Amino acid sequence: MRLHGIRRRGVRLMLAGVLAGVLLPTAATQAEAAAARTYTVWQWNVAGNTIHGGSTTDGMVDQAAASVVNRDADFAGFNELCQGQYNALVSELRTKGWPADPQNFARFEPSRQAGNSSVCNGEAFGNGLFSKRPLGAAARITLPDDGTAEKRNLLCAPLADGIATRFCTTHITTNQSFNVAQLESVRQKLEGYHTAGETVLIAGDFNAQPHYGRLNSFYAPSLDVPNNSNNTGAYRELDDNDTGNCLGYGEWTADGTPDATPPCGGKAKIDLIFARESALAGPYSEDSLAISTSCTGVPACSDHRTVIGTVTVN
Numbered sequence: 001m002r003l004h005g006i007r008r009r010g011v012r013l014m015l016a017g018v019l020a021g022v023l024l025p026t027a028a029t030q031a032e033a034a035a036a037r038t039y040t041v042w043q044w045n046v047a048g049n050t051i052h053g054g055s056t057t058d059g060m061v062d063q064a065a066a067s068v069v070n071r072d073a074d075f076a077g078f079n080e081l082c083q084g085q086y087n088a089l090v091s092e093l094r095t096k097g098w099p100a101d102p103q104n105f106a107r108f109e110p111s112r113q114a115g116n117s118s119v120c121n122g123e124a125f126g127n128g129l130f131s132k133r134p135l136g137a138a139a140r141i142t143l144p145d146d147g148t149a150e151k152r153n154l155l156c157a158p159l160a161d162g163i164a165t166r167f168c169t170t171h172i173t174t175n176q177s178f179n180v181a182q183l184e185s186v187r188q189k190l191e192g193y194h195t196a197g198e199t200v201l202i203a204g205d206f207n208a209q210p211h212y213g214r215l216n217s218f219y220a221p222s223l224d225v226p227n228n229s230n231n232t233g234a235y236r237e238l239d240d241n242d243t244g245n246c247l248g249y250g251e252w253t254a255d256g257t258p259d260a261t262p263p264c265g266g267k268a269k270i271d272l273i274f275a276r277e278s279a280l281a282g283p284y285s286e287d288s289l290a291i292s293t294s295c296t297g298v299p300a301c302s303d304h305r306t307v308i309g310t311v312t313v314n
Helices: 003-033 060-070 085-096 176-195
Strands: 037-045 075-082 106-112 124-129 138-143 153-156 164-171 201-207 235-237 271-277 280-289 305-311
Touching: 037 060, 037 164, 037 271, 060 085, 060 153, 075 085, 075 164, 075 201, 085 124, 106 153, 106 271, 124 153, 124 164, 124 201, 138 164, 153 176, 176 201, 176 271, 201 305, 235 280, 271 280
Parallel strands: 037 075, 164 201
Antiparallel strands: 037 305, 075 124, 106 124, 138 153, 153 164, 201 271, 235 271, 280 305
16 A cells, blocks of 8 residues: 555655646736837827939938937837838848847838829838837738828738737828727727737827827726816826827927917827736836927928837836
């Protein structure tokens, strides 16, 4: 009986060892995935056609690449980018040694296809996405059609490291009849990624100011201040806690006359960076940079400011 008991204990120990060998890597992987990590997100609507006419040599590409590197960005989103400018950014960022994998760090999705000589000198035009770390397969989601020649999209790609972080960029229509539908399409996609266990960061030109009712479904109810209230969503915008720049709203990002007066006056903020509130694991902040006037042949390098946000997430 004693020998039999020893054998049974030996079998149990052996099985425990086998199970430990199977379970421990999984537990370690889960712990790694859940660990807090801090990302810097860089975003710019470059007006690549309207202001630059598709040029890759007037200084915009050089300035953008230098800023991405100097700001030590983890992700960069571009709106209104011509295909040639995207290709030039890929080359310039490679030259500067920014991506960990020079062959797998950038994605592009046209909102206007190539072939129209009046747009980007006949090149495609759309959204660009860049990552310091290698990317997985991109998702390219067409948004509800606003009836114009530009077919708006949401461009997303996950990191390839298995920690379930995904970065997205989008450029929502200015057409008020379709702006809400496109915003809702984006929001639902973000929620789908969350349900699938992913942490998503999104940056882009939303063509909606933070205090507009159509963004109430984005902002979380925890943001309840005079400049931004009645919120029902699940996200925080990385500039919504800045007490020095219109609390709940943030710094302006778009030059020109706003569609509606911002709550603190001045110019409009429509370029936004969102993170889901449930994913926040530390502080977050955001700044918009003054628009450069050093591009050659044009009054300014864009009609939008570059926006840079930093956030810690699980």
